[in-house]
Amino acid sequence: MNFSPPLGAALLATAIAGPLTACAARTVGEPLSFYRGKTLDNVAAVVDEGFLYAVQDDSVLVGAEPTFDEAQWGASAWTVLAVCADAETLEESSRAELIVVPTAGLNPAERRAIESGTFHDQQPSCDMHSSAEPS
Numbered sequence: 001m002n003f004s005p006p007l008g009a010a011l012l013a014t015a016i017a018g019p020l021t022a023c024a025a026r027t028v029g030e031p032l033s034f035y036r037g038k039t040l041d042n043v044a045a046v047v048d049e050g051f052l053y054a055v056q057d058d059s060v061l062v063g064a065e066p067t068f069d070e071a072q073w074g075a076s077a078w079t080v081l082a083v084c085a086d087a088e089t090l091e092e093s094s095r096a097e098l099i100v101v102p103t104a105g106l107n108p109a110e111r112r113a114i115e116s117g118t119f120h121d122q123q124p125s126c127d128m129h130s131s132a133e134p135s
Helices: 040-044 108-116
Strands: 010-015 052-057 078-085 095-102
Touching: 040 078, 040 095, 078 108
Parallel strands: 052 095
Antiparallel strands: 010 052, 078 095
16 A cells, blocks of 8 residues: 555554454445444444554544554544545455544534545545545
8 A cells, every 4th residue: 555644644554463342333335435424443343354454644634633543443532534445345355544533522514524525635545456446
């Protein structure tokens, strides 16, 4: 994957190496755009061990400092702005790139804009040699 986060954004790339536990219900076969506006626990609930991911923390978009780290993977404290993967669904994917912001402090208008894809035009690089489009 080729990443170029915006100024002030933090990027973490890692792999899931153990069994996943998450509070979110497991959804099956949803398109990548389904996860826009959802929290990271929703993503963690559908991916398998060995899943490679990169998280770009764009906290600066909501006036906060980037603080995402690997220990926060799967936490509801992070809301997904955009996701791209090497397949059409996360269940079929072996790797993905996500852009997140802190969930705390998002107002209802920001939440609606995130869900509709109009909050910010930031998109993952999606350089994964796949036809999967960013959400």
